Amino acid sequence: MDPExxxxxxxxxxxxxxxxxxxxxxxxxxxxxxxxxxLKDATPTGECRICVVEVEGARSLLTxxxxxxxxxxxxxxxxxxxVESRKMLLKLLLAxxxxxxxxxxxxxxxxxxxxxxxxxxxxxxELCPTWGDCRLQDLAYRYQVTGxxxxxxxxxxxxxxxxxxxxxxxxxxxxxxxxxxxCCDVQVNNAISFGYRGADAKVxxxxxxxxxxxxxxxxxECVQACPVAALVEKDVRYHVRPWExxxxxxxxxxxxxxxxLYLHVKDGRVVKVTGVEDVAPNYGSxxxxxxxxxxxxxxxxxxxxxxxxxxxxxxxxxxxxxxDKVAENFTRIKNDHGPDAFGVLTSARISNEExxxxxxxxxxxxxxxxxxxxxxx
Amino acid sequence: xxxxxxxxxxxxxxxxxxxxxxxEVILITGSNTTENxxxxxxFVKRAVKFRGARxxxxxxxxxxxxxxxxxxxxxxxxxxxxxxxxxxHVIIKEDLHDKTFVEERTEGxxxxxxxxxxxxxxxxxxxxxxxxxxxxxxxxxxxxAEKASILYCMGITQHITGTDNVKSLANLAMLCGxxxxxxxxxxxxxxxxxxxxxxxxxxxxxxxxxxxxxxxxDNVAKMEKAWGVTGMSDxxxxxxxxxxxxxxxGELKSLxxxxxxxxxxxxxxxxxxxSIKNLDFLVVQDIFMTETAQLADVVLPSACFAExxxxxxxxxxxxxxxxxxxxxxxxxxxxWKITCEIAKRMGYTMDYADSEAIFREITEVTPxxxxxxxxxxxxxxxHWPCPTPDHxxxxxxxxxxxxxxxxxxxxxxxxxxxxxxxxxxxxYLTTGRVLYQYHxxxxxxxxxGLNERAPGSxxxxxxxxxxxxxxxxxxxxxxxxxxxxxxxxxxxxDKAVTGTVFIPFHYAEAAANKLTxxxxxxxxxxxxxxxxxxxxxKAA
Numbered sequence: 007m008d009p010e011x012x013x014x015x016x017x018x019x020x021x022x023x024x025x026x027x028x029x030x031x032x033x034x035x036x037x038x039x040x041x042x043x044x045l046k047d048a049t050p051t052g053e054c055r056i057c058v059v060e061v062e063g064a065r066s067l068l069t070x071x072x073x074x075x076x077x078x079x080x081x082x083x084x085x086x087x088x089v090e091s092r093k094m095l096l097k098l099l100l101a102x103x104x105x106x107x108x109x110x111x112x113x114x115x116x117x118x119x120x121x122x123x124x125x126x127x128x129x130x131x132e133l134c135p136t137w138g139d140c141r142l143q144d145l146a147y148r149y150q151v152t153g154x155x156x157x158x159x160x161x162x163x164x165x166x167x168x169x170x171x172x173x174x175x176x177x178x179x180x181x182x183x184x185x186x187x188x189c190c191d192v193q194v195n196n197a198i199s200f201g202y203r204g205a206d207a208k209v210x211x212x213x214x215x216x217x218x219x220x221x222x223x224x225x226x227e228c229v230q231a232c233p234v235a236a237l238v239e240k241d242v243r244y245h246v247r248p249w250e251x252x253x254x255x256x257x258x259x260x261x262x263x264x265x266x267l268y269l270h271v272k273d274g275r276v277v278k279v280t281g282v283e284d285v286a287p288n289y290g291s292x293x294x295x296x297x298x299x300x301x302x303x304x305x306x307x308x309x310x311x312x313x314x315x316x317x318x319x320x321x322x323x324x325x326x327x328x329x330d331k332v333a334e335n336f337t338r339i340k341n342d343h344g345p346d347a348f349g350v351l352t353s354a355r356i357s358n359e360e361x362x363x364x365x366x367x368x369x370x371x372x373x374x375x376x377x378x379x380x381x382x383x
Numbered sequence: 384x385x386x387x388x389x390x391x392x393x394x395x396x397x398x399x400x401x402x403x404x405x406x407e408v409i410l411i412t413g414s415n416t417t418e419n420x421x422x423x424x425x426f427v428k429r430a431v432k433f434r435g436a437r438x439x440x441x442x443x444x445x446x447x448x449x450x451x452x453x454x455x456x457x458x459x460x461x462x463x464x465x466x467x468x469x470x471x472h473v474i475i476k477e478d479l480h481d482k483t484f485v486e487e488r489t490e491g492x493x494x495x496x497x498x499x500x501x502x503x504x505x506x507x508x509x510x511x512x513x514x515x516x517x518x519x520x521x522x523x524x525x526x527x528a529e530k531a532s533i534l535y536c537m538g539i540t541q542h543i544t545g546t547d548n549v550k551s552l553a554n555l556a557m558l559c560g561x562x563x564x565x566x567x568x569x570x571x572x573x574x575x576x577x578x579x580x581x582x583x584x585x586x587x588x589x590x591x592x593x594x595x596x597x598x599x600x601d602n603v604a605k606m607e608k609a610w611g612v613t614g615m616s617d618x619x620x621x622x623x624x625x626x627x628x629x630x631x632x633g634e635l636k637s638l639x640x641x642x643x644x645x646x647x648x649x650x651x652x653x654x655x656x657x658s659i660k661n662l663d664f665l666v667v668q669d670i671f672m673t674e675t676a677q678l679a680d681v682v683l684p685s686a687c688f689a690e691x692x693x694x695x696x697x698x699x700x701x702x703x704x705x706x707x708x709x710x711x712x713x714x715x716x717x718x719w720k721i722t723c724e725i726a727k728r729m730g731y732t733m734d735y736a737d738s739e740a741i742f743r744e745i746t747e748v749t750p751x752x753x754x755x756x757x758x759x760x761x762x763x764x765x766h767w768p769c770p771t772p773d774h775x776x777x778x779x780x781x782x783x784x785x786x787x788x789x790x791x792x793x794x795x796x797x798x799x800x801x802x803x804x805x806x807x808x809x810x811y812l813t814t815g816r817v818l819y820q821y822h823x824x825x826x827x828x829x830x831x832g833l834n835e836r837a838p839g840s841x842x843x844x845x846x847x848x849x850x851x852x853x854x855x856x857x858x859x860x861x862x863x864x865x866x867x868x869x870x871x872x873x874x875x876x877d878k879a880v881t882g883t884v885f886i887p888f889h890y891a892e893a894a895a896n897k898l899t900x901x902x903x904x905x906x907x908x909x910x911x912x913x914x915x916x917x918x919x920x921k922a923a
Contacts, residue, residue, distance in 0.1 A: 169832075170831065170832030170833075170835045170836065171832050191429075191433075192425065192429075193428075194428035194429055194432055218836075223417070223818060224832075224836070225421060240832075254707070254708035255706060256688065256705045256706045256708065257576070257688075257695045257697075257704065257705045258576065259687070259688035259689075259705075260576060260821050260826075261420055261573070261574055261575065261576065261698075262420070262573025262575055262577075262697055262698035263400065263420055263422045263423055264576065264695060264696075264697025264698065264701060264703050265422055266703065269689055269708040269709075271708050271709055274709055275709060276709060285762065285763050286399075286400070286401060286701070286763060286764070287400045287401065287422075287697060287701060291422050293421035293818070294421075294819060294833070294836075295818075295821055295833070296422075298830060298832055298833065299821070299827050300689075300830070301829050301831070302670075302825070302826040302827070302829035302830065303687055303689045303690075303709065304709075305671075305829040307671055307672070307829065308670055308684070308687075308712045308713075308715070309669065309671060309672060309676075309682060309685075309712075309713075309715065310712045310713025310715060311684060311713050311714050312681065312682065312683050313682040313684075314680070314681055315679065315682075320682065323681075325714065325716070328681050329683075329721075329728055331680075332728075333728030335637070335663075335664045336639075336725070336729060339636045339637045339663060339664060343636050346634070346635075347635060347663075348636070348638075348639070349621055349626040349630075349635055349637070349638045349639075350638070350639045350640075350641070351623060351626075351638065351639070351640040351641060351643045351645070352641050352642075352643075353581065353586075353641045353642030353643050353718075354575035354576070354577050354578035354581045355576060355577065355642045356581075356641060356642050356718045357580070357691070357693030357694055357705060357718075357719075358577065358580040358583065358584050358693065358695065358696060358702070358742070358745065359694065359719055359741035359745070360641075360693065360717070361581045361584035361585075362584045362585070362592065362744075362745050363718075363719040363722045363723060363741060364586065364718075364722055365584060365591070365592075366610060366733070367723075367725070367733070368620075369597075369606070369615055370606075370612045370615065370726075370731060371729050371731045373614055373615060374616055374620055375589070375597045375618060375619060376588055376621040376626065376635075377585075377586055377587070377588060377620060378587060378620075378622050378623040379578070379581045379586045379587075379643065380575075380578075380623065380643050380645070380648055
């Protein structure tokens with residue numbers, strides 16, 4: 007171990023490379039420092055301050071996401087001072103806006119009254135749409151705090167629901183800025199930024215217009231980055247809870263990038279799509295088609311049974327009947343006109359295995375090489 | 384792909400997607416990257432915004448990525464060979480080329496040099512409309528980089544000179560030694576999820592898997608042995624663009640179409656429709672009742688990507704898994720199972736337990752996939768060529784030598800597009816996609832939100848042309864070419880370049896491909912979707 011490049015975290019002497027932050031080193035060694043605003047691969051902002059740590063000799067607590075690791079540093083990630091600081095931050099966050107996850111507490115009002123107020127505020131049912139799937143709630147639980155100590159500050163901005171994909175609920179925003187980094191540093195669509203000042207601060211698009219009238223391209227990177235319920239997919243909100251779904255990893259079926267994504271399945275239907283983080287080629291990013299364009303899967307227009315045309319009209323048929331008819335006609339044409347009478351169009355949409363089978367069939371059974379697909383089109 | 388195969392011996396993206404962020408200079412041409420490959424466009428935009436990369440864009444339309452470009456060349460439609468030759472003229476004249484690379488890794492330099500001699504910036508300006516100084520600046524910018532990446536898409540290939548265009552880009556990359564290095568390369572962006580895989584798997588009339596030619600007797604013998612058959616053809620088969628005229632002429636009797644919708648995607652649709660109607664027997668296997676399926680004698684329902692296991696190969700040659708998440712609707716089957724059942728009924732057994740069993744057979748007959756297995760690509764896909772089970776895959780092609788040995792420079796002269804604007808059809812039409820829709824729209828048009836964002840076809844026209852033809856924004860116009868006409872709403876937009884209208888091809892009810900020209904690139908067989916002459920008039 008190079009004695010030039012070590013620091014001590016919670017009593018463990020750990021090596022680091024110059025340029026790494028305390029958070030980087032901790033994560034490499036499975037030491038958990040909580041974060042809210044930190045977004046991997048984007049420039050750390052230190053906005054939320056939940057990742058503060060105590061460093062011996064430092065005048066104040068340092069944000070681990072921005073503080074560079076230094077040789078000989080002695081760091082404590084869960085000291086009394088650190089825990090007290092995090093608790094205070096969480097209490098303040100829980101008191102700002104609608105964090106009605108029960109951890110928020112009920113102030114001096116009774117719980118029913120509180121929930122009714124919340125309902126009136128954002129026309130949502132009683133509990134937060136990401137209840138149970140919220141990083142703020144996780145931390146409130148971990149540090150056992152509620153927002154009761156401080157009076158609730160109301161958020162003056164109404165919910166935005168006027169686009170087909172994303173609901174923006176400013177009352178649940180903790181202003182961590184992850185969505186802005188996702189938009190401007192990761193996707194570089196530069197559609198949103200912080201607007202207004204101080205307590206009135208708000209994430210705005212195009213001079214505070216709805217997303218649909220801005221540069222937003224609805225890639226949903228911001229939704230995936232949002233740690234709370236400020237940004238939620240419209241179709242998912244109040245319909246899908248994470249523990250009701252199973253996630254299946256697969257490859258996107260639109261363009262040739264081959265983005266890795268999770269299909270979230272509930273009751274046998276795909277109800278949501280998210281990007282798989284930390285793996286090539288997309289490292290979590292998706293576009294509007296990949297994230298939101300999945301309704302075709304369960305479309306009522308899907309073909310569900312073989313069809314045979316008779317007198318210009320289709321009628322339903324069994325597989326056996328349809329396949330026999332195809333095989334008979336292919337055989338007839340092959341016998342009467344030879345292999346050159348056939349063409350097979352395989353597909354840039356189906357799997358490698360299926361393409362392989364299609365060309366094998368063309369070559370080994372029909373005995374022609376006239377197989378092609380729409381690569382050129 | 385034919386262009387890259389001729390230059391290097393292998394046609395595919397030479398570098399990885401992540402590699403784009405390593406480039407010092409990125410040249411994008413014929414790719415509306417932010418709309419057609421949004422996730423790749425982020426790599427480009429990050430390179431420019433955070434890593435100091437310089438971006439050269441050559442595209443007539445004011446597409447979104449133009450806002451990130453340091454140099455934007457707005458060429459006349461169908462003049463790509465000219466501006467690329469012009470850049471090479473400047474690079475050679477100013478002695479900016481990579482002489483070591485040219486000497487050691489390439490052949491044909493003298494012929495190239497002689498050809499580009501006449502492509503002075505001034506001559507190129509006459510042809511392309513790009514100011515001479517911009518050609519010089521772009522050439523110096525590209526040549527100044529240690530590593531420069533070229534990205535292109537259908538705006539390069541969908542021309543009668545598509546193969547020439549691609550060879551020209553390959554010339555440029557080799558001239559500056561940008562091959563086989565991180566952040567370099569010539570990178571075609573594939574527009575469909577598994578177009579790379581369909582090619583790799585031999586879904587082409589001239590090759591088996593891994594591009595093994597069908598007209599080589601050794602290959603035929605090898606495949607006959609592997610498949611346990613005799614009497615396979617050693618003649619190159621028909622391309623899709625040959626099949627349609629043969630159907631029209633009555634020589635082609637039957638088409639088996641799997642997951643394709645040529646009645647929206649083919650050029651000169653009126654002719655294509657007449658051709659397909661002329662078939663004796665048409666089988667269409669698809670997930671929806673497409674425009675093409677409606678003409679079929681038998682329609683076979685198949686499972687979509689979310690309903691089956693298998694692999695796709697992405698644009699950077701990375702072989703990745705797909706996994707079954709939901710059950711297919713009704714009685715729909717996996718495509719491979721349907722084809723196998725037809726084969727069985729024709730007396731040839733194709734019997735597989737699952738897609739993984741097929742994949743194992745693929746690895747036995749496909750040298751570039753030989754080292755792959757489902758286990759190896761479970762977490763992260765691998766790039767072919769991957770010849771052995773312990774091979775790590777090949778993210779960057781051609782790092783020490785080209786498959787054909789030396790890379791070949793092709794001396795290419797400029798040929799104008801097949802159809803020119805004239806008094807009857809005074810405007811040019813170019814076609815493409817929009818962000819919110821995909822190809823023929825059979826998938827994306829099932830999501831209401833996407834339709835809300837991009838509800839229907841439109842004709843994008845410049846404010847100057849709108850003035851000239853007295854057309855208002857939102858008005859319905861008739862766009863006519865020598866082959867057909869459609870009606871659509873006008874969008875006056877500064878994206879459009881004067882003299883050219885743009886129409887997306889997604890919408891069957893106003894199919895841009897009723898207008899497009901079926902003139903083909905003689906090598907690749909790609910139609911000239913990107914240029915034809917049209918007339919725009921107010922709808923009666």
